[in-house]
Amino acid sequence: MAVVENNGKGRRWSPLSSPAVILTFKTLGSIIVTMLGLAFITFVIGRVMPIDPVLSIVGEQASKSTYDDAYAALGLDKPIIVQFFIYIWDVMHGDFGTSLLTARPVVDDLIRRFPATLELATLGTIMGVTLGVPLGVLAAVNKGSWFDQIARVVALVGYSMPIFWLGLMGLLVFYGILGWVGGPGRVDIFYADIVPSVTGMILLDSMLDGNWDVFWNAMSHIILPATILGYYSLAYISRMTRSFMLEQMSAEYITTARVKGLPERTVIWGHAFKNILVQLITVIALSYANLLEGSVLTEIIFSWPGIGSYITTALLSADMNAVLGGTIVVGLVFVLLNIFSDLLYRVFDPRAK
């Protein structure tokens, strides 16, 4: 890096020129540019869509004067570019506008909705990783065996089964017939609003509050949708793990390790697995990010008030403040996970240091 070389030439050290600070600024800069680009594209698409936001507020039967009032109140009489800059200006002041559909600030909606998705996606990803990675590794090690075949079928079913079908069947069997899990929604109505909302994630909030009744009730509600999302991510993660591992297992250093007489366990987990970690982190981060976008169908089936159905409903009604706010949050999640996996690379891959 040029600045680092300058440093080496004896220029006075300044905190602003340290590599870590420069990296931080570069990262921040790329976040801002990405977010602005994302907001702009979403904004323009939203405006050219053949959906009338005014019509979705006032309805078909509204009089002309009511329509005109609402049209002006939304600022739609101004040129698109002006509308965009007004929007960005407001966002920079922490104001994402008011949602047309929920009649409250988009920030409030996101604060209420995103934790619901975060909770579900995190649990789903934990399940997907804890089961998917070992499954993939074992399938690769025992390539061609009955275990590998079963793992393949498990993954194939996870890939190809429509998620709403799995959701409905899961509800029918485990909720409807067996009664093992709670039904749709985040908790039973009797448990709603009992624990104070700190993180917005009911599992965490109830633990913080020490209210275990609510915790177990919330667990009984989240377990089914999380398992279904977890299964979906397991399918992806296990297949990727398997193919990464196969690549490593045929490498010469593995043969060398075996010839040296290392135990097979050390060969697999200590050598081969260690080398796939970087790739695996990318796969897991992507899969996690996909779940954090919100799975619209899962949310609909389980009446889960997440961000996926929020953005979709908003999009269909041209509720642009909500769409933009939601898109920015999802975009931010992708960027942050990207940075986080970059950081993990540095930990696990000596070459990236």
Next chain:
Amino acid sequence: MKPIRNIMAGVVMGFAASMVAMPVVAETPANMLVIANRIDDITTLDPAESFEFAGSDVSRNVYGKLVNFDPLDLGAGYGPDLAESWTVSDDGKTITFTMRDGVKFHSGNPVRAEDAAWSLQRAVILNKTPSFILTQFGFTAENAMDMIKAEGNTVSITTDKRYATSFVLNCLTSTIGGIVDKEVAMANEADGDMGNIWLKTNTAGSGAYSLVNWKPNESVTLQSNPDFYLGAPAMERVVVRHVQESSTQRLMLERGDIDVARNLNPDDVAGIAGADGVEVDSALRGRLMYISLNQKHPELSKPKVIEAVKYLVDYEGMQNSFLKGQYVIHQNFLPATYLGAVEENPFTLNIEKAKALLAEAGVEGLEIEVGVREAQERIEIAQSLQNTFGQAGIKLNITVGTAKQILGRYRARELDMYMGAWGPDYPDPHTNAGTFAYNPDNSDEAGATGLLAWRNAWDTGGLTAKVAAAVEEGDRDVRSKMYADIQSEFRDIAPFAILYQKIEQTGRAASVANLDLGGAITAVSYWKVTK
């Protein structure tokens, strides 16, 4: 969400067919009513602004009105509510209401004539979507203070000309007639909005229930008002949960996690029919399905062609297949249960008769475009029409689009034919008569886009005057007869074919009694419900 819902519907059908009826295994508390409904249409709870179904459901239980419907006797029409009685001036223009004594808002403030007058003035001044229900009586932001006045414990409403008293009072039973606690609303005013922003998500009423909270797309929770002037409701808490899918609602009902499922599709209704502890109610709604012909079209304006089209609809076939349990045949512009509604449905599918009529009109090889909004049932109706029209030699080209695209062209009088739905705006016959059969100026310049007759460029001839006369007729029975006559003439000559009226099927735990869904004229009421 429509495409998703459609995919789901297909899956759910197979799913439902394979299911066996399950016994009810759990129960909701005895003093709590839990309902599953689609509540994603609520965008505001302000009675001056709310105009959607789920919002009206909340409003009806939270806000008292000057006059209201008794949930256990909807057929009786409006009766006293916050107004104990009323008198009409000799010129028929002023109605003076005497307020009921001793009624309190949820805040504890007394319900005064001043609150009533202010609430109606406010609705006119705010000029939100439903404001036309009041402004049609000549109220404007400028004159509202003079036309609607409180004096002592009376409120007087003076209209710009004589209207049927039943017309004015019916309008006051709609959501916009809700009486708001002025003190509370004004304490939460921001930028001169008369409390609008605050009242979007909070309530200040005097009804049987007060709002605990509304979580968009999640739930609405209501708490009973122990001081309700008709007596404290039996259900102390009412929770309406947003559950999108019919099959999920059905499972919850069967599990006993909810008492009422409001959006069951025909397959799920069939699935729970006969199950222990569950009952199904069918309620008529106000929505009508219709087709209309643009009278600017040289061929479609011929009376014989108009008549022929009415014989080219497979009314029975559609009702008994994809519309089963959702729509029933209805060929008149007033929905059943409305004042003046009639039950004559003379048209059936008759290709030969239609062919003969087209031949008489000298029409051959006709090709027309029908505009349809992207909703499954509407597209299916259009496809059925395409088939039956084709059998009589009319080629029907279907254009599917969003509300903006299709309504835009319909309002600009550009479509040859329109296939769509119409829902009444308030519980008085004039709401539909005034749009289907009334069109005082048919010129393009008039721009009366709110009138369906105008959108179809139809000069309704003598019907416009008859509708205007009916709206002024003071005698309720005479007025009812006038609408019957208008509809009879309309059926014969109008370039409209009214096809169906909406019905809604609700699954209910057998223990729940006295749940009235409001029929076509009002919304659901919870205060008479017992378990």
